[in-house]
Amino acid sequence: MKRDLLKVRNIGISAHIDSGKTTLTERILFYTDKIHAIHEVRGKDGVGATMDSMELEKERGITIQSAATYSNWDDHDINIIDTPGHVDFTIEVERALRVLDGAVLILCSVGGVQSQSITVNRQMTRYKVPRIVFVNKCDRTGANPYRVAGQVRDKLKLNAIFLQIPIGLEGDLEGVVDLVKMKAIYFEGENGEIVREDEIPAHLIDEATEKREEMLDAASMFSDELMETILEEGEPSEEMIMKAVRTGTLALELVPVFIGSAYKNKGVQALLDAVVAYLPAPENIENTALDLENNEEELVLGNDPEAPMVSLAFKLEDGRYGQLTYIRTYQGTMTKGDTIINSRTGKKVKVGRLVRMHSNEMEEIDVAGPGDIVALFGVDCASGDTFTSNDISYSMSSMHVPNPVISLSIVPVDNKAQGNMSKALNRFTKEDPTFQTFVDHETNETIVSGMGELHLEVYIERMKREYDAEVKVGAPQVAYRETITKQAEFNFTHKKQTGGSGQFGRVGGYMEPLEEGEYEFVDKIVGGVIPREFIGSCDKGFKASLVKGSLAGFPVTGVRCLINDGAAHSVDSSDVAFQMASKGAFKEGYKKAGPVLIEPIMKVAVESPSEFQGAVMGSLNQRRGMIIGTFEEADYTVVESEVPLAEMFGYSTILRSLTQGKAEFTMEFAAYRHVPKSVAEEVMAEAKKKREEKK
Amino acid sequence: MVTNDLIGKNPLGAFKVDSKGNEVAQRMGLVMARAGVGKTAILVQIALDNMLRGQQVLHVSIDQNIEKTKTWYDDILRDISSASEPESYASLQYEVMRNRMIMTFNESTFSRPKLEERLNDLIYQDIFRPSCIVIDGFDFANADRQTIEDMQELQKEANLNIWFSAVSPRSGQEEMSKEGIPAPCNEIADLFDTVILLQAESNGQSKIFLNIVKDETGCVEPGKSLRLDPTSLLVWGSTF
Numbered sequence: 031m032k033r034d035l036l037k038v039r040n041i042g043i044s045a046h047i048d049s050g051k052t053t054l055t056e057r058i059l060f061y062t063d064k065i066h067a068i069h070e071v072r073g074k075d076g077v078g079a080t081m082d083s084m085e086l087e088k089e090r091g092i093t094i095q096s097a098a099t100y101s102n103w104d105d106h107d108i109n110i111i112d113t114p115g116h117v118d119f120t121i122e123v124e125r126a127l128r129v130l131d132g133a134v135l136i137l138c139s140v141g142g143v144q145s146q147s148i149t150v151n152r153q154m155t156r157y158k159v160p161r162i163v164f165v166n167k168c169d170r171t172g173a174n175p176y177r178v179a180g181q182v183r184d185k186l187k188l189n190a191i192f193l194q195i196p197i198g199l200e201g202d203l204e205g206v207v208d209l210v211k212m213k214a215i216y217f218e219g220e221n222g223e224i225v226r227e228d229e230i231p232a233h234l235i236d237e238a239t240e241k242r243e244e245m246l247d248a249a250s251m252f253s254d255e256l257m258e259t260i261l262e263e264g265e266p267s268e269e270m271i272m273k274a275v276r277t278g279t280l281a282l283e284l285v286p287v288f289i290g291s292a293y294k295n296k297g298v299q300a301l302l303d304a305v306v307a308y309l310p311a312p313e314n315i316e317n318t319a320l321d322l323e324n325n326e327e328e329l330v331l332g333n334d335p336e337a338p339m340v341s342l343a344f345k346l347e348d349g350r351y352g353q354l355t356y357i358r359t360y361q362g363t364m365t366k367g368d369t370i371i372n373s374r375t376g377k378k379v380k381v382g383r384l385v386r387m388h389s390n391e392m393e394e395i396d397v398a399g400p401g402d403i404v405a406l407f408g409v410d411c412a413s414g415d416t417f418t419s420n421d422i423s424y425s426m427s428s429m430h431v432p433n434p435v436i437s438l439s440i441v442p443v444d445n446k447a448q449g450n451m452s453k454a455l456n457r458f459t460k461e462d463p464t465f466q467t468f469v470d471h472e473t474n475e476t477i478v479s480g481m482g483e484l485h486l487e488v489y490i491e492r493m494k495r496e497y498d499a500e501v502k503v504g505a506p507q508v509a510y511r512e513t514i515t516k517q518a519e520f521n522f523t524h525k526k527q528t529g530g531s532g533q534f535g536r537v538g539g540y541m542e543p544l545e546e547g548e549y550e551f552v553d554k555i556v557g558g559v560i561p562r563e564f565i566g567s568c569d570k571g572f573k574a575s576l577v578k579g580s581l582a583g584f585p586v587t588g589v590r591c592l593i594n595d596g597a598a599h600s601v602d603s604s605d606v607a608f609q610m611a612s613k614g615a616f617k618e619g620y621k622k623a624g625p626v627l628i629e630p631i632m633k634v635a636v637e638s639p640s641e642f643q644g645a646v647m648g649s650l651n652q653r654r655g656m657i658i659g660t661f662e663e664a665d666y667t668v669v670e671s672e673v674p675l676a677e678m679f680g681y682s683t684i685l686r687s688l689t690q691g692k693a694e695f696t697m698e699f700a701a702y703r704h705v706p707k708s709v710a711e712e713v714m715a716e717a718k719k720k721r722e723e724k725k
Numbered sequence: 726m727v728t729n730d731l732i733g734k735n736p737l738g739a740f741k742v743d744s745k746g747n748e749v750a751q752r753m754g755l756v757m758a759r760a761g762v763g764k765t766a767i768l769v770q771i772a773l774d775n776m777l778r779g780q781q782v783l784h785v786s787i788d789q790n791i792e793k794t795k796t797w798y799d800d801i802l803r804d805i806s807s808a809s810e811p812e813s814y815a816s817l818q819y820e821v822m823r824n825r826m827i828m829t830f831n832e833s834t835f836s837r838p839k840l841e842e843r844l845n846d847l848i849y850q851d852i853f854r855p856s857c858i859v860i861d862g863f864d865f866a867n868a869d870r871q872t873i874e875d876m877q878e879l880q881k882e883a884n885l886n887i888w889f890s891a892v893s894p895r896s897g898q899e900e901m902s903k904e905g906i907p908a909p910c911n912e913i914a915d916l917f918d919t920v921i922l923l924q925a926e927s928n929g930q931s932k933i934f935l936n937i938v939k940d941e942t943g944c945v946e947p948g949k950s951l952r953l954d955p956t957s958l959l960v961w962g963s964t965f
Contacts, residue, residue: 184790545815644846651852659791659827660843662834670791703819 035333036311038401040109040358042126042159044150045136050166054136054292054301055099055110061223061299062101062108098345098356098403100386100393103302109403127157129344129358129403132309134301139165139173139199139289142663143181144637149698151186160279160310162286163188164301168196169203169291179287181663188285191248192241193275194300196289197231206289206297207234209242210271215300222295246271252278272307279308312401317360319416319424322373329424333400337361338419339370341398342426343411346461353457355406356387357398360426362419364398373416373425383407412460434466435630435675435699437479438486439504450499451476458489465489479509482697483679508676510713511628511702512579513588517542520619521595524611534602535560535611537568538595541619544588549576552592560596564608568593571612580617581625582717587702588628591616627710630675633700635668636685638693643667645688653677654706672700676709727817728777731805734962736951737767738774740886740919743943750856752942753877753916754888757907758923762933764890766958767923768859769797771888773805775857776824777817783847783855785840786829787862794827794861804957826853832864837875844883857886865891865909873913893922904939904947918942923953931955937965 043051101108111126127133133154137147154161163182165175175196182190194206197214205216207230214231218224230238246266250257253274259266278284288304290297313333319340320326331340339362347354357364364370368381385392387405398404411417416425442448455467455478465485467478480486483506493499519540526533537560544550551569560568572591579586596611634655636646640662646669647657655673678697685693705713732738743749754771758764772782786794798821806814828843847853858880865873880887893907901907902914906922914920920939926932933953937945949965 185792643843644850647846647852648850651850656823657826657852658822659794659829661791661829662831662839 035313035399035401037106038109038311039106039305039309040111040129040131040312040401040403041305041309042111042130042133043136044126044133044154045138045147050138050292051136054134054164054166054298057292057295057298058108058110058302059099059101060221061302062103098387098405100403104306106306108302108305111403126344127153127159129342130159131312131315131401132305133159133161134164134305134309135161135285136164136166137178137182138170139168139175139178140170141637141666142178143185144696148185149696151188155282158282160282160308161188162279162288162301162304162308163190164288164290164297166290166292168199168289169201169294169296171200173199173203175199175287175289182285182287189248189278189283190285190287191245191275192289193245193286193304194289194297195234195238195241197234203291203294203296206300207238208300209238209245210268210275212238212242217296217299222298225299245275248284249274249278252281252284276308280310280314312360317426319360319426322423322425326425331360334361335363335399338422339364339368339417340419340422340424340426341370341417343409343413343415343417346411346413346457352408353410354387355409355411357404357406357417359398359400359402359404361400363400364404364417366396369420370417371420371423372411373418373423374412375415377410378420379409379411379417381406382409413463433509433699434464434479434481435509435632436482436486436506437477437509438506439470439473439475439477440490440501441475441504443500443502447499447501450497451493451501454489454493454497454499458492475504477507481699506679508629508674510582510584510705511587512581512584512625513586513628513702514541514543514620514623514625516624518619518621518623520615522611522615522618523597524607524614526607532599532602533604533607533610534597534599535564535567535604535607536595536597537571537593537608537611537615539591539593539615541589541591541616541623543623544590548587548589549573550590552590554592554594555596556594559598560593560608561598561603564598564603564605565593567605567608568596568612570605571609572616574609575613575616575620579625580620582627582714583721584627584717586620586625591619627705627713628702629705631672631700631703632675632678632697634671634673634678634695634697636671636693636695637666637668638689640665640667642689642693643669646685646693649681649684649688653681654709673697674703674705675699727806728820731817731961732774732777734805735770735774735777736960736964737771738778739965740771740940740942740944741774741778745943749886749942749944750884751881752886752888752918753880754886754919754921755891755906755910755917756888756921756923757891757893757910759895759925760892762923762925763953763958764892764923765797765861766801766953767921767935767960768861768888768890769801770960772825772857772859773798773801773821775886776821779824780856781824781826781854783844783853783858784825784827785835785858785860786827787835787860787864788832789829789862791827791829794829798825801957801959804959805961826855832862835863837872837879841879844879855885857888859888859890861890863889863891865889865913870913870916873916877916906938914939919944933958935960 043055045051098111111130137143165178168175179190182188193209196206197204205214207214214228216226218226246260249271250260256266256270256274275284275286279286286308288301292298317331318328319331321329341357341359343355343357345356364381366381366384369378370381372379384395384398385405386395418424442451458465459467465480467476470477478486490503517540521538523536524533551572553565576586638646650657650671650673653673654677655671658670660667660669685695741748756764756767772784775782784794802817802821803814806817891910900911902911904914906914906920918941922936922938924934924936933955935951935953937947937949939947945965951960951963951965953960
């Protein structure tokens, strides 16, 4: 029987840390009968929320890895990815968004649109994910969903419209008014499992009517039928309104807003109804892949279960039963026992156990079709790999992966830890492309690098807990780079005559700063003064020079090397000779090109009660931070700044003590910028000292 | 030098120095226009003149977010630097960023004590010392004389140039002060040293004029005017 793809929803739940994502997911699982008891995130019952399956997550009360889970609501299959809220784990959010068709953006009714919500929203826009907003925690003191919706319009630039209004707020939150049905909805019973519809309370009728009109105005832009009905002063049907809202939402031009409190069991079932009604089915979304046999031509994937199979591995987990690979199938069907191909490695893989995941419990299945999110056992692959049937060679378009900005050295405490550390690193680097590792051959130390202090801390902690690999951690190191500031010419001849065949090559041209990108090679040689076969050698020579700059030994970036002159010898010129000549030319030009040190600058947003604004600005200023701006929102102020990463180590402790623990900050990479002279001298002296120690 | 060239081309730089060649350190300035005619663009061009001269400017946006305010600067900077070397834009943008701080407030939270407190936070900790503040989005229609007098007092105490923007109504029937300053600022016109009026004329092709209605600092003679580019809202390249 053909599965009705219109009855599938792949959704993500994304938000700022502590907005209640995990609690909401927990409630969804409860109401869809996937779990039979509710546990809190930092549960008094000591169990912890089901979605936070990693021990560390339970302890810290944050969600580190997305856990995929399956549920069923109103005869629709809903796959949910619970995503982390901290910027350091953004790659997880990005991966989840890549495979999802729609998303629920949770906002706290008190905190409103916070910095991480802005980042997440930007990511959703990048991946064209239709979304709905759930204003959570409406039971909290200071709850104001109207202010939050205003922020959604202002800060996120989304056309937010209320589809519900609250019945009471803060401690008086009783339920919601559904503006489509024009009915009050109450959530009763011990866990809010009984949904009761009633008439709208008299005191809310005017407000509900006004908000309904606003909603109809916005929705009518997406339906001629609705617009005509309104113009003719007729009464639009529920179906007509829902269809228009759905059209607007799928077109990314409308964002319906829902209200509730997951913790108090209010509004969750109505949100599930909205997921089904307004978020897209796989058939509503266009996905593309690259045809590797046809010059990477982009092609649109259908949702046909009979078509050749294409699926994407978006997450790996090492569970009790070996490696678990989460995949999303885009077209075709994957059946237990099939042989499929990893299009990156070309290796054949046999589909063994196929499971549908519910956090850390699983359900065995035999077949996965288009739009399904399932997990495979025992498949060796990296995150982001594409699997296809035998007869095609497609790759899903590559995912945006930011470069790591911070690194530290780790040394295993004993031999046992050494082996376990290798295993752990092997796994983590496969799982997370922003977590990278290499061995520094000069010091023989293992270096790990990532997106922030917390990012690395979590992996080090996981090494210890999951792999029993205890390591000594060095001080965090900033990924300094070198670059040039002006154009400089070079003209270098490499000549060697020491018996036997000699070496000869001359390379002339210039290098100049490159605005975007790390390196560019331009060949402007005319008349064959450097023979064609050695042009590549020149490129190689320059590239080799980028590995270590002569200023302080850091990698060189942002350089365009152009060659326009040179000379060769019919006997003595060779690949090696031109590589050497280019290295010499680079060295010669580099000295004259005003080389400078550059450092990663982070965009730091600190949110604190307004009375601490001065202290916060002072603390950022002391860290060489440049304050971009401040904005005041109720009693809170957000200070936006750009601060060198080198100055941000340990900032969370400082901020806590400055603000009595009432402030929080987010940090993400912004750009590389010149290191001020006085600091650069220190960094260079330190680098020199290290080099000498190594000798 | 790209920067010097840009300073030279900005006619609003005329407000820096009076006819005797003395720098004008204090001013209450006002840019008035109907909605959508270019008040923010003129405030940004006044601010940019200061920033390019290496002076720090505090940009106060009321009911507008930081991102939107930044975009104003980026767009205008891109327009004015497009004629110069392409790589100059990035370094200009950085220079401007160093000399600019944006503060956004909700209409309800903005007041003199609040602004003064924020300003003191910056000055006492030596974080930022503005010589000019531009205040965009202040609601003159609902402000009383005392509020503006308070702002004037702050301007004098802190030795600043403060430039406000104000929306004039569309009707054309509004009351005027004796200098020709329309409501809602007609009755507080005496509190301002300089008043600029932006006026759009649309007789087939839209034209926007920047008219100097009042200037008691002796920088630009009242009655003089400039024409804005109606697309970019720039006055760059023209002279009084």
